[in-house]
Amino acid sequence: MHRLEIINGRIIDPANQLDQTSNIYISNGRIIAIGDCPQDFNADQTIDAKDHWVIPGLVDLSARLREPGLEFKADITSESIAAASAGITTLCIPPDTDPVIDEPAVVELIHRKADNAGHTNVVTLGALTAGLKGEYLSEMAALKSAGCVGLSNGRQTIQNALILRRAFEYAASQDITLFIEANDPWLSNHGCAHEGAIATRLGLSSIPVAAETAAIAHNLELIAETGVRVHFCRLSSARSIELINQAKNAGLKISADVAAHQLHLNEMDISSFNSHCHVLPPLRSQRDMEALCRGVANGTINAICSDHQPHDIDAKLAPFPSTEPGISALETLLPLTLKLVDLGKLELNRAIASLTSEPAHILGIDVGQLSINAAANICIIDPNKEWLLEEKDILSRGKNSPFLGWGFKGKVSHTLVDGDLVYST
Amino acid sequence: MVNKATRPTNDLLGQDLWNIQLDSQGQLKHLLTIEGLGSQILTQILDTAESFAGVNESVKKVPLLRGKTIVNLFFEASTRTRTTFELAAKRLSADVLNINISTSATSKGESLLDTLRNLEAMQCDMFIVRHEDSGTAHFIANHVAPHISVLNAGDGQHAHPTQAMLDMFTIRRHKGPDFGALRVAIVGDILHSRVARSQIHALNTLNTGDVRVVAPNTLLPKDIERMGVSVFNDMDEGIRDADVIIMLRLQKERMLGALLPSEQEYFQLYGLTEERLQVAKPDAIVMHPGPINRGVEIESSVADGPQSVILNQVTYGIAVRMAVMSMTLGRSVSQSSADDNRESQ
Numbered sequence A: 001m002h003r004l005e006i007i008n009g010r011i012i013d014p015a016n017q018l019d020q021t022s023n024i025y026i027s028n029g030r031i032i033a034i035g036d037c038p039q040d041f042n043a044d045q046t047i048d049a050k051d052h053w054v055i056p057g058l059v060d061l062s063a064r065l066r067e068p069g070l071e072f073k074a075d076i077t078s079e080s081i082a083a084a085s086a087g088i089t090t091l092c093i094p095p096d097t098d099p100v101i102d103e104p105a106v107v108e109l110i111h112r113k114a115d116n117a118g119h120t121n122v123v124t125l126g127a128l129t130a131g132l133k134g135e136y137l138s139e140m141a142a143l144k145s146a147g148c149v150g151l152s153n154g155r156q157t158i159q160n161a162l163i164l165r166r167a168f169e170y171a172a173s174q175d176i177t178l179f180i181e182a183n184d185p186w187l188s189n190h191g192c193a194h195e196g197a198i199a200t201r202l203g204l205s206s207i208p209v210a211a212e213t214a215a216i217a218h219n220l221e222l223i224a225e226t227g228v229r230v231h232f233c234r235l236s237s238a239r240s241i242e243l244i245n246q247a248k249n250a251g252l253k254i255s256a257d258v259a260a261h262q263l264h265l266n267e268m269d270i271s272s273f274n275s276h277c278h279v280l281p282p283l284r285s286q287r288d289m290e291a292l293c294r295g296v297a298n299g300t301i302n303a304i305c306s307d308h309q310p311h312d313i314d315a316k317l318a319p320f321p322s323t324e325p326g327i328s329a330l331e332t333l334l335p336l337t338l339k340l341v342d343l344g345k346l347e348l349n350r351a352i353a354s355l356t357s358e359p360a361h362i363l364g365i366d367v368g369q370l371s372i373n374a375a376a377n378i379c380i381i382d383p384n385k386e387w388l389l390e391e392k393d394i395l396s397r398g399k400n401s402p403f404l405g406w407g408f409k410g411k412v413s414h415t416l417v418d419g420d421l422v423y424s425t
Numbered sequence B: 001m002v003n004k005a006t007r008p009t010n011d012l013l014g015q016d017l018w019n020i021q022l023d024s025q026g027q028l029k030h031l032l033t034i035e036g037l038g039s040q041i042l043t044q045i046l047d048t049a050e051s052f053a054g055v056n057e058s059v060k061k062v063p064l065l066r067g068k069t070i071v072n073l074f075f076e077a078s079t080r081t082r083t084t085f086e087l088a089a090k091r092l093s094a095d096v097l098n099i100n101i102s103t104s105a106t107s108k109g110e111s112l113l114d115t116l117r118n119l120e121a122m123q124c125d126m127f128i129v130r131h132e133d134s135g136t137a138h139f140i141a142n143h144v145a146p147h148i149s150v151l152n153a154g155d156g157q158h159a160h161p162t163q164a165m166l167d168m169f170t171i172r173r174h175k176g177p178d179f180g181a182l183r184v185a186i187v188g189d190i191l192h193s194r195v196a197r198s199q200i201h202a203l204n205t206l207n208t209g210d211v212r213v214v215a216p217n218t219l220l221p222k223d224i225e226r227m228g229v230s231v232f233n234d235m236d237e238g239i240r241d242a243d244v245i246i247m248l249r250l251q252k253e254r255m256l257g258a259l260l261p262s263e264q265e266y267f268q269l270y271g272l273t274e275e276r277l278q279v280a281k282p283d284a285i286v287m288h289p290g291p292i293n294r295g296v297e298i299e300s301s302v303a304d305g306p307q308s309v310i311l312n313q314v315t316y317g318i319a320v321r322m323a324v325m326s327m328t329l330g331r332s333v334s335q336s337s338a339d340d341n342r343e344s345q
Helices: A076-085 A104-117 A140-146 A161-173 A197-202 A210-226 A238-249 A286-298 A330-342 A348-355 A357-363 B039-057 B080-091 B112-120 B136-143 B161-175 B194-205 B235-239 B263-270 B310-329 B333-344
Strands: A003-013 A018-027 A030-034 A045-048 A053-056 A058-060 A088-093 A121-127 A150-152 A178-180 A230-232 A254-259 A303-305 A378-388 A407-417 A420-424 B069-074 B095-100 B126-131 B149-155 B183-187 B210-214 B230-232 B244-247 B285-287
Touching: A003 A348, A003 A378, A058 A330, A058 A357, A076 A088, A076 A104, A076 A330, A076 A407, A076 A420, A088 A330, A088 A357, A088 A378, A088 A407, A104 A121, A104 A140, A121 A140, A161 A178, A161 A210, A210 A230, A210 A238, A238 A254, A238 A286, A254 A286, A254 A357, A286 A348, A303 A330, A303 A348, A303 A357, A330 A348, A330 A378, A330 A407, A348 A357, B039 B161, B039 B194, B039 B310, B069 B080, B080 B095, B080 B126, B080 B149, B080 B161, B080 B310, B112 B126, B112 B136, B126 B136, B126 B310, B136 B149, B149 B161, B149 B310, B161 B194, B161 B244, B161 B285, B161 B310, B183 B194, B183 B235, B194 B210, B210 B235, B230 B235, B285 B310
Parallel strands: A003 A045, A003 A053, A058 A088, A088 A121, A121 A150, A150 A178, A178 A230, A230 A254, A254 A303, B069 B095, B069 B126, B126 B149, B183 B210, B183 B244, B210 B230, B244 B285
Antiparallel strands: A003 A018, A018 A030, A053 A378, A378 A407, A407 A420
């Protein structure tokens, strides 16, 4: 029986409204006490967290680990090591792997590989339609019982509204949460940049805001009719937040997230054809970026995720429109969020909630909090450590980050998964 | 050496889009976009072109670029632009290699960078590049060996700077050097036009009095007015009292994406006819980057009429391209080698 204590840390746990300097006692992978040492507790290991923050391990709503299918870019082992170093203890994988996560065997394969790697917990989203093709429903109940925490069609849209409605009805009857990345494929029209002055100047094919908002509105009508629980992924515009807010006020069972990079970058960042800023949905205007920050601050946007998409070097070495979209983002998820706190855009408590209890709640899993008897998934942070992001320090196999050279304050010093110390500086 | 004309660079932030075009002495090294080049450099291009216009007329070669190798690297089909670049290079006594890649290497999976590395190994001095992706010329300029100059012969919908400069040359020859007095209307498919974007930058840099674009909203990119133009949907209003009318080619495939109902309706609303030309200034000139779609964007009698300078544009194109090649490749030897040292560090 392994016993561990974390002493003298500032424990911040939004789920339990906890913010105090205290001690955590862990036994058998679970938190058995916070505060006073239980009787007969003799720690095998002590972590002195003086001047450090002790928070729940982060829960990342979307990380592509590239396995199975694109192992030349990254794999489950490499990325879960990177995640552990970034304080992330639960990763959620979208279904667009190759093969697609549309049958239980693929779910089992991923879970087995993640267990073998053993650095961080991995959960999966199953495909909402077979092969993500938008034609036939996947075996939703089978995927659920294989362990999928929800279903999604990735960025591929179900174009036939009748099929979409039936998918919603069926998912609602099986009590399954759907994860929707709202995108009208005709309006986005293979574009690679936000429709506006910058794309016009650079001659880049553009994606209007309506590609996202029209799809959100379309989905909301069907959600209202079917009562399905839906999480909207990767919002990019101010107007999207308005739509989500209205729908929440009308009582719909919905939630939303944003990728951390959307809170720091905007269309200006592509103005020198910087392919590291090629992302989907595209970086939008300054006004949209500010609105997204406010949306997180006031809770309209529930969670911040990494939207991790590691790439090989060649994927970004081409003219901008021919590069592959996405950022290697696991290791900047916490730093970028803490930067918002430093900039005064986000309260610390809200920032931590958006990375822990909120995403855990969306996934419907029992993590993201420091409760007694909860699994000891814990992240310890040195809040005063100042550092520069350098390529050599990125543990992910994908080095594609637009944040290289950025300065950050606050760095993970220890990560525990189920009571095991999986990372320490 | 003191860095006089370029801005300080910061490796972490990446290159300014335009800064990369100048060497440490502020001389033109690449021509990728008009944007950010000052009026001084644009005027220098025009003046140098003026000096070469005579060479063209008496069909003589000048030995300025003897021993230099220039590669026409065209990933997109082109006859006119490629030919004028080739002629310009030959009149400057350079060796020219034409490579059309639209159907060869890159479609077989060779990356653009691999293609470049292979060509670099052949000791070339200049790449003239056309590619369907916006930003290609910048990408290449950022990745080629430091002694190579890159000229953008059209990248996606982004820029076509030599076309814009030959248009400025045409305007200056026919309307004089004071652009401030001119009203210029660009008519047609602005959305898909790299020519229009480069023209707008050039006209504004040269302080043109009034720059207008005329098109239906489906052919106008969003926020185009922020590039410094006024927008007109109505053709008659747009070209009223114009000194210069630039007609753009309408690609036939635009009907497929529902951007326009038909060629007939387009011609009715935006085609330049003799009758419509009456609302412009009596001495207005009519320009077109070619190739022309007669009866789609312009009436034959206008294209061939007295106010048309369309064929002059083609002729001037050679002089302007000679000017740009000689300015970029003909920089003094000591200077360019100093640059090479700096950049290879």
